Amino acid sequence: MSVNDNLFVIILASAIFYGTPLVFAALGELLSERSGVINLGVEGMMLLGAVCSAVVAANLDGPAALVLPLALLAGMAAAALGAAIHAFLVITLRVNQIISGLALTIFAGAAGLSSYLANVWGLGRNPSLNQFGRMDLFGLKDVPVVGPILFDQTLLTYLSWLLVGLAMVYLFRTRMGLHLRAVGESPQTADSVGIPVTRYRYGHVIVGGMFAGIAGACYSLTIVPTWANGLTSGAGWIALALVIFGFWRPDLTLVGAYLFGALSSLSFTLQARGIDVPSALLNALPYLATIVVLVLVSNSRLSRRLGSPAALGRPYEREER
Amino acid sequence: MTNSVDPKAVTAAAVAAFGISKRFPGVIANDDVNFEVRVGEVHALLGENGAGKTTLSNILTGLYRPDAGHLEIAGSPVVLDSPREAIEAGIGMVHQHFRLIPTFTVAENIALGAPRVGEGPALRMGVIEERIRELGQRFELDVDPRARIWQLSVGEQQRVEILKVLYRDATTLIMDEPTAVLTPIEAEALTSTIRSLTDQGRSVIFISHKLGEVLSVADRITVLRQGRSVATLDADGATREQLASIMVGREVERVERRGTGALPGAPVVLAVEDLSADGDRGTPALRSVSFEVRGGEIVAVAGVAGNGQRELVEVLAGLRPRTSGVIDVDGELMARADARHPIRMGVAYVPQDRLGTGLAPDLSIAENLVLKRYRRPPVARPPFLRSSVIDAEAETLMAQFDVRAPSSHTPTRRLSGGNVQKVLLAREMSGRPKVLVVSTPTQGLDIGAVATVHRLLLDAAAEGVGVLLVSEDLDEVLALADRILVMYEGTITGAVEAEQASIESIGVLMGGGAAEDVA
Numbered sequence: 001m002s003v004n005d006n007l008f009v010i011i012l013a014s015a016i017f018y019g020t021p022l023v024f025a026a027l028g029e030l031l032s033e034r035s036g037v038i039n040l041g042v043e044g045m046m047l048l049g050a051v052c053s054a055v056v057a058a059n060l061d062g063p064a065a066l067v068l069p070l071a072l073l074a075g076m077a078a079a080a081l082g083a084a085i086h087a088f089l090v091i092t093l094r095v096n097q098i099i100s101g102l103a104l105t106i107f108a109g110a111a112g113l114s115s116y117l118a119n120v121w122g123l124g125r126n127p128s129l130n131q132f133g134r135m136d137l138f139g140l141k142d143v144p145v146v147g148p149i150l151f152d153q154t155l156l157t158y159l160s161w162l163l164v165g166l167a168m169v170y171l172f173r174t175r176m177g178l179h180l181r182a183v184g185e186s187p188q189t190a191d192s193v194g195i196p197v198t199r200y201r202y203g204h205v206i207v208g209g210m211f212a213g214i215a216g217a218c219y220s221l222t223i224v225p226t227w228a229n230g231l232t233s234g235a236g237w238i239a240l241a242l243v244i245f246g247f248w249r250p251d252l253t254l255v256g257a258y259l260f261g262a263l264s265s266l267s268f269t270l271q272a273r274g275i276d277v278p279s280a281l282l283n284a285l286p287y288l289a290t291i292v293v294l295v296l297v298s299n300s301r302l303s304r305r306l307g308s309p310a311a312l313g314r315p316y317e318r319e320e321r
Numbered sequence: 322m323t324n325s326v327d328p329k330a331v332t333a334a335a336v337a338a339f340g341i342s343k344r345f346p347g348v349i350a351n352d353d354v355n356f357e358v359r360v361g362e363v364h365a366l367l368g369e370n371g372a373g374k375t376t377l378s379n380i381l382t383g384l385y386r387p388d389a390g391h392l393e394i395a396g397s398p399v400v401l402d403s404p405r406e407a408i409e410a411g412i413g414m415v416h417q418h419f420r421l422i423p424t425f426t427v428a429e430n431i432a433l434g435a436p437r438v439g440e441g442p443a444l445r446m447g448v449i450e451e452r453i454r455e456l457g458q459r460f461e462l463d464v465d466p467r468a469r470i471w472q473l474s475v476g477e478q479q480r481v482e483i484l485k486v487l488y489r490d491a492t493t494l495i496m497d498e499p500t501a502v503l504t505p506i507e508a509e510a511l512t513s514t515i516r517s518l519t520d521q522g523r524s525v526i527f528i529s530h531k532l533g534e535v536l537s538v539a540d541r542i543t544v545l546r547q548g549r550s551v552a553t554l555d556a557d558g559a560t561r562e563q564l565a566s567i568m569v570g571r572e573v574e575r576v577e578r579r580g581t582g583a584l585p586g587a588p589v590v591l592a593v594e595d596l597s598a599d600g601d602r603g604t605p606a607l608r609s610v611s612f613e614v615r616g617g618e619i620v621a622v623a624g625v626a627g628n629g630q631r632e633l634v635e636v637l638a639g640l641r642p643r644t645s646g647v648i649d650v651d652g653e654l655m656a657r658a659d660a661r662h663p664i665r666m667g668v669a670y671v672p673q674d675r676l677g678t679g680l681a682p683d684l685s686i687a688e689n690l691v692l693k694r695y696r697r698p699p700v701a702r703p704p705f706l707r708s709s710v711i712d713a714e715a716e717t718l719m720a721q722f723d724v725r726a727p728s729s730h731t732p733t734r735r736l737s738g739g740n741v742q743k744v745l746l747a748r749e750m751s752g753r754p755k756v757l758v759v760s761t762p763t764q765g766l767d768i769g770a771v772a773t774v775h776r777l778l779l780d781a782a783a784e785g786v787g788v789l790l791v792s793e794d795l796d797e798v799l800a801l802a803d804r805i806l807v808m809y810e811g812t813i814t815g816a817v818e819a820e821q822a823s824i825e826s827i828g829v830l831m832g833g834g835a836a837e838d839v840a
Contacts, residue, residue, distance in 0.1 A: 173443055173444055174442055174443055174444055175432075175437070175442055175443075175444055176442070177444075178429060178432065178433060178444055179433065179434065181425075182422055182425070182433050182434075185422045185423075185424060185425070186420075186422050188420065189420040189421065189422055189430075189433070190433070190434070192404065192416070192420045193420070193433050193434030193435070193485075194403075194404060194405040194408070194434045195433070195434045307424075310422075310423075310424070
């Protein structure tokens with residue numbers, strides 16, 4: 001038995017595989033929250049992205065290299081539309097952000113629009129033909145230990161690494177990133193020095209939606225072979241907890257996503273090895289962990305110390321006389 | 322600046338306003354305001370709250386457009402449509418409430434939204450920090466560009482605000498009540514900064530309502546009154562009295578009363594014995610305090626803030642539990658520690674946080690005026706309120722206490738500080754109290770309002786109410802009190818009759834010195 005069949009290696013490899021949609025979703029939410037807008041619609045946006053990318057992947061004829069990017073774009077566009085509605089409600093109309101986000105998830109979620117569209121488009125009947133396969137990056141797949149973990153993933157995983165790196169540079173090394181953080185910390189201050197608060201918020205909520213769309217597409221285009229309603233099974237909620245868990249930093253969020261990815265994959269991995277642990281318990285692990293994280297950080301003073309944007313959840317209105 | 326001719330005499334004004342008017346619904350905030358700021362000058366805009374200083378500075382910084390009149394910068398007319406345009410025209414605002422992000426570094430705060438200075442889209446913090454250090458050296462604004470704002474003192478934070486404006490190449494700096502938040506030592510440092518700014522050709526518009534500091538800092542003073550610029554004069558040769566009367570529009574009464582004392586034969590209306598209470602952190606803040614207040618007497622509690630005064634008034638108002646001790650109001654024991662009990666017993670309370678604790682900011686003046694009496698007739702016919710009675714009472718009280726507002730239905734948050742305080746005093750006095758507990762009643766008020774509040778307190782005492790006045794303003798304490806109690810670390814370190822008191826003797830006690838140390 002090769003070292004690459006070691007249980008530890010397999011768990012790490014699947015942690016990354018199953019953690020990838022969490023990385024996208026949490027990164028998108030992170031951008032939105034850094035601008036001061038909390039978006040509880042992640043789960044809904046993911047499902048919108050999943051269904052729209054699945055329908056393109058299933059119905060468009062052509063080479064996978066063309067169809068898959070188009071499918072991904074369709075998912076991003078659909079989720080961005082959901083985010084744009086949230087943005088309009090909470091930024092322009094100053095609706096309560098929690099309520100608007102919840103409404104988005106309920107409207108677009110498993111019992112709503114995404115399942116309806118899947119039904120209308122007949123997605124459940126046959127397996128999707130085009131899927132992102134594993135890609136042997138730089139031919140390093142068979143290198144002991146790191147090969148299967150890092151270099152035998154799908155294109156989407158490699159894309160997520162690129163985006164996390166870009167997000168780090170953007171947030172902490174560019175002028176726009178500084179302005180974004182200022183908008184999330186104190187929109188009054190940002191406004192007083194001429195930073196367009198509204199534009200920053202719209203932009204990042206919508207880009208955050210696109211990321212959620214990719215996250216959804218991860219499910220319909222890689223993880224799940226055939227469409228099932230509500231196939232993200234609450235990953236959007238985990239992503240929300242991950243943003244906090246990662247102290248609103250892309251790099252730490254990535255680590256958290258893989259931790260949760262490992263927890264989500266544990267039940268298949270252990271079962272495949274014939275290790276007898278009740279699968280219901282294992283399946284519940286990521287959600288249990290989410291609850292623990294959320295309870296720990298629900299103390300507002302603590303969450304502030306963790307780096308929560310000070311203006312998170314608060315609409316901005318210019319002072320009038 | 323090497324000219325032998327005085328540059329101030331030849332150059333055009335740095336900023337000038339001609340006939341500026343600005344109306345808001347129901348208010349004329351600025352009415353034909355004229356003034357000019359010379360290059361290298363400290364020009365003060367002096368006026369009471371509501372005289373139009375804030376509106377004027379908002380016009381100068383591009384937040385409002387004037388309805389009439391125009392601005393000139395360096396001799397040419399300008400129209401400022403946004404804060405950005407004002408900054409580009411060289412006008413920078415140093416806000417009274419700092420616009421800084423606590424978790425960011427000094428350099429990040431300064432670079433925020435500023436035009437790039439040769440660094441490109443990437444943030445080159447090194448370049449920015451270097452420029453801040455240069456500016457800091459040039460204008461005596463010492464602050465570490467890498468420090469985070471929350472680590473800095475208030476004075477240092479203000480320096481960051483000034484640097485922020487200088488970083489944007491402002492030639493005229495508007496400072497809005499810059500000393501309001503500073504300690505005396507920090508205020509001195511600010512004065513020397515202002516000198517170094519004007520020495521290097523910058524101009525400063527210094528907005529204030531404090532006569533003393535305006536006289537010591539400014540070269541020239543423009544006085545605003547009810548939205549109009551009523552006079553511009555040289556600071557040299559101007560006097561406090563002269564400025565005060567121009568500012569208020571009449572001779573200002575100087576409230577002065579010492580030692581009239583309790584009314585003859587007046588009973589003790591408030592007796593406190595061995596009172597102790599814990600502070601917010603659960604540690605003892607008030608240790609075994611005893612004193613008495615007689616009807617018609619004003620007893621002042623002096624002390625540096627944070628020595629137990631707040632806890633004392635909160636216990637008296639039933640807002641804080643005591644750990645031991647007895648409170649006796651007009652011969653009756655205050656048994657329970659809740660807020661309603663003291664009200665019933667005749668303790669009126671004017672808290673330090675007037676708008677937050679004292680009044681409901683979003684409710685109207687009329688509603689606030691009955692907040693302590695709404696349960697019983699005549700205001701209520703339970704369970705209903707009688708709005709006609711409430712309105713009628715409001716009109717009477719507003720007239721009696723000189724509350725100036727568009728109507729009795731105006732929300733109290735729209736009122737100036739002085740009017741807020743008058744509403745509060747009107748409500749408390751209308752309950753016919755035996756004891757009036759007031760905490761820093763004139764903090765942040767302009768001189769006209771201060772005089773009114775002082776007069777109202779004296780009126781209350783004259784009606785036989787025992788007044789307990791907590792104040793950090795020693796001038797106020799000496800002007801009003803019959804007796805002065807000094808608090809230090811939760812105990813009363815000394816009680817001085819007003820006739821024998823001086824700022825020096827009270828100052829010693831406030832610093833923890835014993836009464837024997839007072840010569």
